[in-house]
Amino acid sequence: MAAARTIAETEGWSAVTVRRLAAAIGYSQPVLYQHFPRGRPEIIAAVARSGFAQLEELVAGADDPDALAQTARAYLAFAREHAGLYTAMFEMPSLNRFASAQTPPELRRGFDALVAVLGRGPGADTRAELFWSMLHGVAVLERDGRLPAAQREERIAEIARLFS
């Protein structure tokens, strides 16, 4: 998993081949299929789950008065600094199931932390979902060069203003 994460971060997920992983850890391919019977997709899903746990800590760590902006900043920094990991978590066809009994607890907790930042009241869940969607949209569009990198702080401020 560490090898997969490293290769994905530096060369993208298409460079993460089973052969290459096997070589990286000094074993042959079939050994990987014993630890991950579903093969490559399962390896990717495992890496993604480890990312959810990491992201959750980050989001939950915002206790500032200006929690909204700080959460947004932390989320976007995470997506930018762990682009490969973020891709596996949110953009690749994943074995991880969401909104079901098999949903990894790491993800559920991450969303709960987001809800807490936005406060209670009617429609709080919808607002939290939209806050998350907003961050996700900005994260991927920024990464793909579809939003100008220069106005990054300005965007964060405007996001906080919209949701406050």
Add this chain to the structure above:
Amino acid sequence: MAAARTIAETEGWSAVTVRRLAAAIGYSQPVLYQHFPRGRPEIIAAVARSGFAQLEELVAGADDPDALAQTARAYLAFAREHAGLYTAMFEMPSLNRFASAQTPPELRRGFDALVAVLGRGPGADTRAELFWSMLHGVAVLERDGRLPAAQREERIAEIARLFS
């Protein structure tokens, strides 16, 4: 391109192989490489460009008093009903360049239409970018089952409220 779009829409982009496209149009593989020298990525990029044009018309068609909600609804419906196309446009490693001289004019026009919906004033560009990011985030998270489909209309209303 039509064959690629059809296969992608029904079976996903992974089913769009050069061999299969060749068979679908009744030619051999090398013929495809003469029309699209960069191979499969160029075919996908071409399909994506055709999607930008289509999306632009859709977004520009909102002239209601409640333009925000209507634009959001139209955008999300497009993403939902042409999921394969939308993926090629915004989520696949693309040959299309953005924010540069080679940016396809279709995309630029689509964004301008979005700016128009949000009105002028200071920070209008940032607000338009965020509106687009919001829609994109909701589109992909809804599609992946990460947002409950039931509250779709509620989300649209809240988005319009946030940006009004």
Add this chain to the structure above:
DNA sequence: CAGACGAATCTAGCGTTGCTAGGCTGAGGG
């Protein structure tokens, strides 16, 4: 201590992928 067992690992190979080198074919011009 000999032999059987089972886990761990390997080699080798299947079918499919994107892509390309090189040859064939047939219409048009000198």
Add this chain to the structure above:
DNA sequence: CCCTCAGCCTAGCAACGCTAGATTCGTCTG
């Protein structure tokens, strides 16, 4: 009548995900 050239095809390469079957080696039993 032959040459050229555009258009197309067959055949093949390297790399992919994945798997069947053989091999090795420590441990446990008689």
